[in-house]
Amino acid sequence: MKLRISKACLSITAATFMALVYVHQQVEVVKLSYALDNKERKAEDMLDRKRALEYNINGLASPMRLEKALYSQRIDIAFPKRSQVIMAHPKAESRLKNVSMRETAIERKTVKFSILDIFGLRAEAQAREK
Numbered sequence: 001m002k003l004r005i006s007k008a009c010l011s012i013t014a015a016t017f018m019a020l021v022y023v024h025q026q027v028e029v030v031k032l033s034y035a036l037d038n039k040e041r042k043a044e045d046m047l048d049r050k051r052a053l054e055y056n057i058n059g060l061a062s063p064m065r066l067e068k069a070l071y072s073q074r075i076d077i078a079f080p081k082r083s084q085v086i087m088a089h090p091k092a093e094s095r096l097k098n099v100s101m102r103e104t105a106i107e108r109k110t111v112k113f114s115i116l117d118i119f120g121l122r123a124e125a126q127a128r129e130k
Contacts, residue, residue: 059065070077
C-alpha cells in the first residue's frame with residue numbers, strides 16, 4: 001500500500017512539475033510576443049519619423065522653397081557686380097571671368113522671370129524649361 005501511495009505522490013509531483021514547466025513556457029511565449037510587438041511598433045514609428053525628416057530635408061534643401069520664401073518677404077537676391085567684388089588672391093582674376101559669364105546668363109534669366117512675373121506666367125515658364 002505504501003508503494004502505491006508513494007507512486008501516486010511521485011506521479012502527481014511529476015505531473016505538477018510538467019504542468020508548471022508548460023505554463024512557464026506559455027508565459028514566456030506571451031512575454032516574447034509582447035516584446036516583439038513593442039519592438040515592431042517602435043521600428044514602424046522610427047521609419048515614419050525617418051520619412052517625415054527626409055521630406056522636411058528635401059523641402060528645406062529645395063531651391064524653389066528658398067526662392068518662394070525670399071519672394072514672399074520681398075527680398076531680392078542678385079549676384080554682386082564686378083566692381084563690388086574684391087579679389088583676395090591674384091589667380092582669382094581668371095576664375096572671375098568664368099563667374100562673370102555665368103552671372104550675365106543668370107541676370108538674363110532673372111530679367112526674363114521678372115518680366116513674366118508681371119503677367120503671372122512665371123510658373124508656366126519654369127515648368128516648360130525643365
